[in-house]
Amino acid sequence: MTIGIGLLGLGTVGAGVAEILATPRGRHPLVNNLALRRVAVRDLNRPRPLQLDPGLLCTDPQAVVDDPGVDIVVEVMGGLEPARSLILRAIAAGKAVVTANKAVMARFGEEISAAAAAKGVYVLLEAAVGGGIPIIEPLKQSLGGNRITRVSGIINGTTNYILSRMAAEGAAYTDVLADAQRLGYAEADPAADVQGGDAADKIAILTSLAYGGSVPRQTIPAEGIDQLDARDVAYADKLGYVVKLLAVSQRIASTPDDDASGDASPAADALMLDVRVHPTLVPRSHPLAGVNGVNNAILVEGEPVGQVMFFGPGAGAGPTASAVVADILNIAGIRQACGEAAGAGLDPLLAAGSWRQCRLIDSALTTHRNYVRLRTSDQAGVIGQIGTCFGQAGVSIQSIVQFEADSEAAEIVVITHEVLEEHFRQALATIASLPEVAAVEACLRTL
């Protein structure tokens, strides 16, 4: 049974996919059943790194979707439109879709999933998060017996590359960014990466898979690394931490599923989640602390599995193509299992529909550990005043350390225990208004 593949896009990832399909030998024998039938490109005359029958190429992506020889539409063009419309068009035609497009799936995942469920087709997206790392399929197919409690990860390779070099070289953000752009690790317009938007897209997707319900992408607070001072990376190091851009999706305890009554009825109330992206101080002994360069890693915590981590290359033609082909093979495999049996349904694990309501908790009600750097006058008693302000707001402190005192000014770094965000903000406002405090210069989360 040959399965026809239509490719939308022949950039880095598309070419990687075409390369795998053209060289099946030594790969899983099911790759032999896949035939590339049509490829939509923007420019027919652009030189390409691989030899491809020119008759396969066209400039009309709709023609690829509509081609009766195409059974699975592979969307690797990126961007919101026309990608979204083409995916919906493929679904409407009863075709399975494989996409690497995190931006579309983070924003229109619910619309696309609903259309796919109605038509009984799969929309798979292993390549949308973590490049070549198997993370989407394991979340769907290997952890369903668990109550997931937290998903946290380093899921943007560009920022991890920049942070790794800032830590290793003590270099400034802008200098490393310029170098990363020169080397091709950062885009000419790096905003989506360095401001945290790309990581927010990805944690939105992981959230919907981990908890069976989505939260609106635009409500996820994201802070990037573009305001990060090399000084804080250096102080973190002195205190035993590395700074990483983490995306975190955490269930809030005391939401319905914590009732371990064994009652199997659907929870009446929504599961409350704390989902966010921000630079974070990670203790050097934490499994995510050693993830450097363009690598990604995702830590999944659940009951009863404990902690499992998935690590690997977060981007690149080969790794991302590996993930796209994995999705294609999953669809081919299940087709072979079910045959052309009329009335065949969808595998609920692979289809990964939504099965409960999730909502973001009010950020004032979240709890976190915090790192604060203050510029103060170097007078005796300042540390005591700061400690008192935190204490009065109910914020307990793990450490206060004074760095770089000179005759006029000092830098004081505070690390708190896990405290209510609301209390922390109150304390910080009081501290900022102290006459001895010149400025709150940095405020980062801490694991």
Next chain:
Amino acid sequence: MTIGIGLLGLGTVGAGVAEILATPRGRHPLVNNLALRRVAVRDLNRPRPLQLDPGLLCTDPQAVVDDPGVDIVVEVMGGLEPARSLILRAIAAGKAVVTANKAVMARFGEEISAAAAAKGVYVLLEAAVGGGIPIIEPLKQSLGGNRITRVSGIINGTTNYILSRMAAEGAAYTDVLADAQRLGYAEADPAADVQGGDAADKIAILTSLAYGGSVPRQTIPAEGIDQLDARDVAYADKLGYVVKLLAVSQRIASTPDDDASGDASPAADALMLDVRVHPTLVPRSHPLAGVNGVNNAILVEGEPVGQVMFFGPGAGAGPTASAVVADILNIAGIRQACGEAAGAGLDPLLAAGSWRQCRLIDSALTTHRNYVRLRTSDQAGVIGQIGTCFGQAGVSIQSIVQFEADSEAAEIVVITHEVLEEHFRQALATIASLPEVAAVEACLRTL
């Protein structure tokens, strides 16, 4: 559609599985469709950590397999017999099997797979390797587009716990083993763990999944940590390495699939593999070097994915039960997809049949880096003689370091580059016969 589960065994893992099935709330909704129908135990009267309807228990495992209400047989009793016969009996009755039994699957995997394929049923074994870590399913379902080149891992928690403590405390093997036994991290009879047999079982299973063909379990060379001297752990540390018990399964370059001609015909010749278990010096910067305690990690390398790593708890009731339930859910999911359609086949990814011949290469023809510790007289020129012996055999050396010289004797540690095993053995024989060399005291592999 309710799916009846029959449990063979209610030990740690079996009780963990029963616990998940009894508390579906907050887990994937498909768990609601699973009903525990019958449980075989050895002793009806033993106190158990969980409440279970006493009517479910029996002492006859065949009765569980034969129960018409049981659709999936979950074998978590361990041991070779009667586990093997019960698995085959379940298959003969057309029932799917989920097993955590690495010993049976490493030895009788081919027989069991052939029977399962003939009957059109799944035999899944996620829990057999890496406890709660999703590794079997990702190998089957997420990496099929790749040509796997190497699988290497820390897949025995007991030995990793012992090695981690030997490294941290400078303690002797026998002392840490006794402590591990007291704490429940090592069995009263630790042979299968510390002599490498358990890791060999697991790498046999990973090999068959990674390469689509198996090698006979009894041909896999396994060396444990029971002869490991704390001195070598300490020297490794000084040289920038940690000692880990690695299981490695590596394809030998220049076997058929490396022909990237795009020729899709099945390879005429067998794929040659180097599969082995031994204590190994791992450079401190390597992803596996930071895996400590009872954790496991498996590094998979392939083209085009590069390196991906899977990390987590390698044992324990909760993690292992998570893996068993994942397998049950996969079977339930695909049943829901295919319905009761007559003629439905098997998903070739999930079923993971063998699709090529694999053979172990003659160990003399493998290449490795090596660590050697020699006891020598402390005479000028000994290092030169040793260097000359290696050089004459074509063994190039990365470093020779003399430790702990006293007036009479010295210890010399040599680390080689990657060299042919045959040449290395020749050189070592010559060196051992030098009058200045009292003994070859340790010989370990190095990554």
